[in-house]
Amino acid sequence: MRILYEIAKILTIFIPIQSLRRKARKVLLDYLIIKYYSFAILLRLGKNTIVNKNSIIKRLCKGNKCIVVGSAPNLKLPKQQDGDIIIGANGGAGIAKQSGLKVSIFCTTKHLFRKSATKQEEESRKIVKGLSVSFTYLHSKNDEKIQLSDFNISSETVYSINDEERLKLIESICGFPLRVSTGVFAVAIALLHGAKSVEMVGFSLDIGHFNMPWDKAIRDHIGEDSIFFKALKQTKYGNKVSIN
Numbered sequence: 001m002r003i004l005y006e007i008a009k010i011l012t013i014f015i016p017i018q019s020l021r022r023k024a025r026k027v028l029l030d031y032l033i034i035k036y037y038s039f040a041i042l043l044r045l046g047k048n049t050i051v052n053k054n055s056i057i058k059r060l061c062k063g064n065k066c067i068v069v070g071s072a073p074n075l076k077l078p079k080q081q082d083g084d085i086i087i088g089a090n091g092g093a094g095i096a097k098q099s100g101l102k103v104s105i106f107c108t109t110k111h112l113f114r115k116s117a118t119k120q121e122e123e124s125r126k127i128v129k130g131l132s133v134s135f136t137y138l139h140s141k142n143d144e145k146i147q148l149s150d151f152n153i154s155s156e157t158v159y160s161i162n163d164e165e166r167l168k169l170i171e172s173i174c175g176f177p178l179r180v181s182t183g184v185f186a187v188a189i190a191l192l193h194g195a196k197s198v199e200m201v202g203f204s205l206d207i208g209h210f211n212m213p214w215d216k217a218i219r220d221h222i223g224e225d226s227i228f229f230k231a232l233k234q235t236k237y238g239n240k241v242s243i244n
Helices: 002-011 018-045 047-061 091-098 119-127 163-174 182-192 222-232
Strands: 065-069 085-089 103-109 132-139 154-161 197-201 241-243
Touching (some): 047 182, 065 091, 065 182, 085 091, 085 182, 091 103, 103 182, 154 163, 163 222, 182 222
Parallel strands (some): 103 132, 132 154
16 A cells, blocks of 8 residues: 555655645555555456446446445335446345345355355345346355356356455445445445445344344344444545445
């Protein structure tokens, strides 16, 4: 990060007024950090996948409204308008599909497909069966091999994102490397790829993940999700996200 700071410092050195120079340096540094992390993530994918990622994710999100769907009971799904992009978070993708919405992006985690799945994870896995999407972000370790086709899920492109990359991606959006929920990660993905606005439906951010009827334990992302949205308000993305 020191190198990026020095670059921003050099590029703003000719601004005569010190207060303006500092503001310009901060804006430029924020921009450079976001581009740095975006490029670092793309670099690991390989040339062909980079082309797919740019053509699919950016084509889908840029300039459009993205609706991130969770799996809260009795959620009220909005009507999908022309140009709206549906992003499903874990079981929310299946709920959106069952409700007649076209899901384009699937954000999920290895836990949903493990052999020792919890009852909640098993229920979510049943819901997403038969899903067909353009792009999937699968949160897993680099050495883990999970074939979504084994679970009757079709995705044109699947990118396995590890813990470190996920933390850096979140940091590039809000300034902090947070361990957020899958739903909040989906919000970050949409913002990073140029979404005009992002609407969250089917989430209870009071307790992190939504407590499912069969899983009464409080989930573990409340603090990180809360920090994310507080920090997001101080960025250029602050007015782009709504929670319904």
